[in-house]
Amino acid sequence: xxxxxxxxxxxxxxxxxxxxSVGIGKxxxxxxxxxxxxxxxxxxxxxxxxxxxxxxxxxxxxxxxTHGNIELKLTVV
Numbered sequence: 001x002x003x004x005x006x007x008x009x010x011x012x013x014x015x016x017x018x019x020x021s022v023g024i025g026k027x028x029x030x031x032x033x034x035x036x037x038x039x040x041x042x043x044x045x046x047x048x049x050x051x052x053x054x055x056x057x058x059x060x061x062x063x064x065x066t067h068g069n070i071e072l073k074l075t076v077v
Contacts, residue, residue, distance in 0.1 A: 001039075004056045010048070016041045025071055036073040050076045 005012045018039050025034040041049045053074050057063045063072070 001052050001056045004052050004059065008052070010052070012052075013041060013043055033070040034073075035070055036075065038075045038077050040077045046076055 001016070002012050016039075018037050021036045021038075023034045024031050026032075039049065039053055053076055057072075057074060066072070
């Protein structure tokens with residue numbers, strides 16, 4: 001997020017935090033990993049944060065490595 005925000009000349013506050021939950025979900029006859037990231041950026045407009053999150057997900061090494069392999073839910077709080 002900081003990378004994408006810097007490209008757009010937007011400062012991400014130091015008290016930004018992400019709450020991550022990892023679980024197991026059913027897929028067909030087996031199971032798969034589910035991840036939810038709840039992103040909190042105090043003092044920033046929620047729509048602006050969502051835009052940064054969406055763009056960040058496209059450039060994130062972790063997202064690119066796991067794309068299509070796990071269920072990912074990104075929630076701006």
